Amino acid sequence: MTASDDRHIPVLLEEVITALQPQTGELIIDGTFGAGGYTRRILETGASVTAIDRDPSAIEVGRAMEKEFAGRLTLVQGTFSTLDQVALLGGAPDGVVLDIGVSSMQIDEAERGFSFQKDGPLDMRMSSSGPSAADVVNRLKAGDLARIFNFLGEERHAGRIARMIEKRRASEPFIRTRDLANAIEALVGRNPKVPIHPATRVFQALRIFLNDELGELVRALHAAERVLKPGGRLVVVTFHSLEDRIVKRFFADRSASGGGSRHLPQVEQRLASFTPIGKGIVAPSEAEAERNPRARSAKLRGGVRTTNPPLAEDHSIYGLPNLPPFQDKARN
Numbered sequence: 001m002t003a004s005d006d007r008h009i010p011v012l013l014e015e016v017i018t019a020l021q022p023q024t025g026e027l028i029i030d031g032t033f034g035a036g037g038y039t040r041r042i043l044e045t046g047a048s049v050t051a052i053d054r055d056p057s058a059i060e061v062g063r064a065m066e067k068e069f070a071g072r073l074t075l076v077q078g079t080f081s082t083l084d085q086v087a088l089l090g091g092a093p094d095g096v097v098l099d100i101g102v103s104s105m106q107i108d109e110a111e112r113g114f115s116f117q118k119d120g121p122l123d124m125r126m127s128s129s130g131p132s133a134a135d136v137v138n139r140l141k142a143g144d145l146a147r148i149f150n151f152l153g154e155e156r157h158a159g160r161i162a163r164m165i166e167k168r169r170a171s172e173p174f175i176r177t178r179d180l181a182n183a184i185e186a187l188v189g190r191n192p193k194v195p196i197h198p199a200t201r202v203f204q205a206l207r208i209f210l211n212d213e214l215g216e217l218v219r220a221l222h223a224a225e226r227v228l229k230p231g232g233r234l235v236v237v238t239f240h241s242l243e244d245r246i247v248k249r250f251f252a253d254r255s256a257s258g259g260g261s262r263h264l265p266q267v268e269q270r271l272a273s274f275t276p277i278g279k280g281i282v283a284p285s286e287a288e289a290e291r292n293p294r295a296r297s298a299k300l301r302g303g304v305r306t307t308n309p310p311l312a313e314d315h316s317i318y319g320l321p322n323l324p325p326f327q328d329k330a331r332n
Helices: 003-008 013-020 037-044 056-068 080-089 104-108 133-139 142-153 158-169 177-188 200-210 213-227 241-255 286-291 293-297 326-330
Strands: 027-030 048-053 073-077 095-099 233-238 274-276 299-305
Touching (some): 013 037, 013 233, 013 299, 027 037, 027 080, 037 095, 048 056, 073 080, 095 213, 142 200, 177 200, 286 293
Parallel strands (some): 027 048, 048 073
C-alpha cells in the first residue's frame, strides 16, 4: 500500500465487520460513506448497502463503486440523521454503521477549510452549502463564540480567544484558516511541550457547531432505533469524548429496563430496545494506532435491536449545550 492510500484506511474496519456481522442478502445502511471503506468491505460479504453522505463530492467519487457493485449499492446524498427516511427506499435494514466526524479526505483538501495545516478559505461545510465557518466567526457575539469554544472544543482560553476575534474582525474579518490559526497562536502562545497547535480545539469546535454534528448524531441514533429489524445491529465509531459520551448514554439508556415495581404499579415497565454488543468499547490495536494515527482516539460501541418498540426520546440525557441558534440556519 502506498503512502497516498493511507488516508483512505477506514478505522477499526475488521472490528466493525465483526460487530455488524453482515450476511449475503442482508441490507446495511452506511450512514457515513466517505471514501467507501466500510461500504466496500460490507459489499464483499455479499450484503447490499445503502450509503449516505452529506458531501456531494463523496457521492460523486462513489459512483464508480456503485457501478462496480451494480444493484447492491445505492448512494444517497443527505445527512445520516435522516437514515430512517432513506430506509424507505429499500426497506428495514439489518444493520447500521456510523463513523462519526470529519473524513480524512475533507481534512486533506485545503479548499474545504477544515484544517489550518494548509491555508484555505475558512469554510468547514460538510455539504458545501449554507453558512460557512467564516460566517460564524465574523457574525456571532463574543459570548456565543466563547460558549462554542468552551463546550465543543474544551478550550480553556475560550473567552480570551472570542474577545480577540470580536476585536480583530471589526477592522478585518477572518476569511482564511491560517489567519485565524495564527491570530490564536499569537494570543495564547505555543507550549513546545504540548504536541497540538493552540488553534486545534477552536477549529474542532467551529466544525462541530457549524455542521451540528452532535445534534446529527443524536437524531441518527434514534432514527436507527426506529428502522432496524429485530436482531439488527447498530455499530458506531467515534473519535472524541463528546461523541462517545452521547453514544455511551444512548446504549445505556436503551439497553436498561426499569420503571416496573410491585411497590409502584403505576410506573410503566420500560422494555429495552437494544442489547449491548460485547462488554464495552472496542479500541484500536497498537499496530493500527501506529499505522494510522487517526485511529488512536477511536472507540467502537454497538447494540443489537430487540423485538420491543422504540423507546420515547429524551434528549436531555445527552447533556447537549444550549448554543446560539445560528446552527439551525447552517443545517442541511
